[in-house]
Amino acid sequence: MSYDYQIAVIGGGSGGLTVAAGAASFGASVALIERKSELGGDCLHYGCMPSKAMIEAAREVHQAGLYSDFSESDYDRLFTGAMERVADAVKDVQNHDSKDRFIKLGIDIYEAEAQFIDEHTLQVGEETISAKRFVIATGSSPVVPPIEGIDSIDYLTNESIFSLRKRPTSLGVIGGGIIGSELAQAMSRLGVDVTVVEGGQQILAKEDKEITELAEGLLSEEMNVITGAKVERLESTNEGVKIHYTKEGSANSLNVEKLLVATGRKANIDGLGLEQAGVETSNGSIAVDAAMRTTQRHIYAVGDCNGSMPFTHVAGMEGKIAVSNAVFGLSRKASYEKVPWVVYTGPEIYHLGLTEEEAKEQYGEKLLTFKTKLADNDRFMAERHTDGLVKVLTTNRGRIVGAHAIGEGAGEWMQEIGTVQALNKKFQAISNIIHPYPAKNNVVTQTADLYWREKLFDSSLNEALKWYVRKFR
Ligand SMILES: Cc1cc2nc3c(=O)[nH]c(=O)nc-3n(C[C@H](O)[C@H](O)[C@H](O)COP(=O)(O)OP(=O)(O)OC[C@H]3O[C@@H](n4cnc5c(N)ncnc54)[C@H](O)[C@@H]3O)c2cc1C
Numbered sequence: 001m002s003y004d005y006q007i008a009v010i011g012g013g014s015g016g017l018t019v020a021a022g023a024a025s026f027g028a029s030v031a032l033i034e035r036k037s038e039l040g041g042d043c044l045h046y047g048c049m050p051s052k053a054m055i056e057a058a059r060e061v062h063q064a065g066l067y068s069d070f071s072e073s074d075y076d077r078l079f080t081g082a083m084e085r086v087a088d089a090v091k092d093v094q095n096h097d098s099k100d101r102f103i104k105l106g107i108d109i110y111e112a113e114a115q116f117i118d119e120h121t122l123q124v125g126e127e128t129i130s131a132k133r134f135v136i137a138t139g140s141s142p143v144v145p146p147i148e149g150i151d152s153i154d155y156l157t158n159e160s161i162f163s164l165r166k167r168p169t170s171l172g173v174i175g176g177g178i179i180g181s182e183l184a185q186a187m188s189r190l191g192v193d194v195t196v197v198e199g200g201q202q203i204l205a206k207e208d209k210e211i212t213e214l215a216e217g218l219l220s221e222e223m224n225v226i227t228g229a230k231v232e233r234l235e236s237t238n239e240g241v242k243i244h245y246t247k248e249g250s251a252n253s254l255n256v257e258k259l260l261v262a263t264g265r266k267a268n269i270d271g272l273g274l275e276q277a278g279v280e281t282s283n284g285s286i287a288v289d290a291a292m293r294t295t296q297r298h299i300y301a302v303g304d305c306n307g308s309m310p311f312t313h314v315a316g317m318e319g320k321i322a323v324s325n326a327v328f329g330l331s332r333k334a335s336y337e338k339v340p341w342v343v344y345t346g347p348e349i350y351h352l353g354l355t356e357e358e359a360k361e362q363y364g365e366k367l368l369t370f371k372t373k374l375a376d377n378d379r380f381m382a383e384r385h386t387d388g389l390v391k392v393l394t395t396n397r398g399r400i401v402g403a404h405a406i407g408e409g410a411g412e413w414m415q416e417i418g419t420v421q422a423l424n425k426k427f428q429a430i431s432n433i434i435h436p437y438p439a440k441n442n443v444v445t446q447t448a449d450l451y452w453r454e455k456l457f458d459s460s461l462n463e464a465l466k467w468y469v470r471k472f473r
């Protein structure tokens with residue numbers, strides 16, 4: 001049977017673009033279907049890029065604010081400038097993901113909503129196209145919880161917040177996960193009075209508990225954080241929105257000009273016609289095996305739509321695996337143990353592998369925990385950035401099972417541990433690498449040195465060594 005294409009990719013975001021470019025560069029005939037007029041997906045338009053541009057602009061305003069007293073009108077001007085800068089950054093990166101670039105690779109791009117008609121055919125706008133294999137990479141959208149009154153509120157999500165140009169005086173943020181925490185702090189640094197309302201007992205609950213506690217303390221210095229709060233009702237007022245919530249059984253309310261909903265993500269699967277293609281879902285996402293195959297062997301799903309780990313670098317990793325498997329017929333499998341992430345708050349949070357709580361459960365007595373406070377490191381002391389902690393979890397032989405940090409720039413200097421782990425080296429190997437002094441990753445070496453201290457100096461071997469030195473040297 002002949003098909004129009006060897007591979008049809010649905011969705012032109014981080015996952016879909018990796019697959020389309022990879023498959024085309026290996027000689028496959030590729031169709032890429034994206035419903036928006038521009039490629040790039042959430043990461044470029046409503047996610048990583050605008051949020052990181054805003055975080056950096058806000059950091060600069062915050063820094064400058066340490067040396068001058070900004071008036072309300074200064075903040076109005078700085079806010080508008082920051083948001084225009086965000087839009088410019090997105091435009092610049094858009095050039096990198098331009099349609100032209102992909103057309104030059106030989107890819108046919110369709111600007112339309114794709115829907116399966118059967119297991120080898122898609123309805124693409126007015127046309128139908130057939131393909132031998134498919135990769136679904138349709139991403140995710142914000143979850144909007146069914147709170148009473150929410151439908152009558154003009155709330156913001158990550159899809160609309162970056163379009164603000166006028167500074168709101170106040171912002172309520174429902175949800176203190178990664179999106180809520182990053183955006184809340186940035187807004188606060190741009191002169192907005194921010195209150196985060198989190199349903200759980202802590203914000204950033206996916207992080208190691210000790211790191212979360214430090215983060216919550218530091219973020220609370222810059223904005224209001226209410227945890228353990230159940231939002232009962234939202235009411236539209238002349239000034240904006242009234243949030244009615246209960247905390248520890250008592251009813252409270254809060255007036256804000258704008259409201260951001262950041263309560264998690266749901267896979268974009270509605271209207272895809274998955275049933276016509278025989279593709280099954282699990283917990284609201286497309287079910288895949290480790291080779292990224294759906295319940296139909298010729299249809300793969302990568303990125304946020306498969307519910308694995310909603311990060312751009314994961315969509316990229318899964319996309320590369322789907323290319324190997326779909327183009328070359330291999331059975332490469334994804335592994336998530338060595339996937340780090342970074343929360344881009346100030347200070348940053350680095351997360352790799354198991355948290356201490358998870359690792360204790362898995363490794364019990366065999367778990368070793370090494371910690372260094374940034375306050376004990378020369379560089380962080382010199383720069384007055386002593387708020388923070390490095391925590392590394394290993395087996396008793398030094399195999400890295402988790403690494404966590406909160407600290408200025410932690411997303412960059414902690415990745416040394418991720419690299420060592422990916423190369424299947426032991427944590428103590430870092431002690432043998434000479435780091436320029438006083439580079440920030442010296443704090444990683446300092447932590448690795450604790451392994452040797454534990455093994456050599458806190459053991460009976462130490463007594464034997466001392467005896468040897470006294471007697472023979
Ligand atoms: C505010 C925010 C900040 C973030 N920051 C980071 C970060 O710093 N680092 C990080 O790693 N991750 C970050 N993420 C997560 C990251 O954006 C996603 O994990 C990533 O975009 C997922 O890529 P994807 O290809 O699965 O989906 P997307 O990039 O969303 O692409 C999916 C594409 O499919 C299209 N589509 C959907 N359905 C159809 C259809 N039926 N037909 C045709 N086209 C369709 C959509 O229009 C979209 O363009 C952030 C997310 C948010 C919301």
Ligand SMILES: NC(=O)c1ccc[n+]([C@@H]2O[C@H](COP(=O)([O-])OP(=O)(O)OC[C@H]3O[C@@H](n4cnc5c(N)ncnc54)[C@H](O)[C@@H]3O)[C@@H](O)[C@H]2O)c1
Pocket residue numbers: 145174175176177178179180182197198199200203204205229230231262263264265309310311341342343344
């Ligand atoms: N730096 C990064 O890499 C980065 C940045 C942003 C987003 N992301 C990705 O996007 C994903 C989604 O982020 P997110 O913050 O939307 O989700 P999340 O799951 O991390 O956090 C959602 C938070 O909202 C709370 N919540 C849910 N319903 C609520 C309600 N009704 N009232 C009060 N609180 C409520 C939850 O308890 C949770 O703390 C992340 O898990 C991450 O994978 C990554």
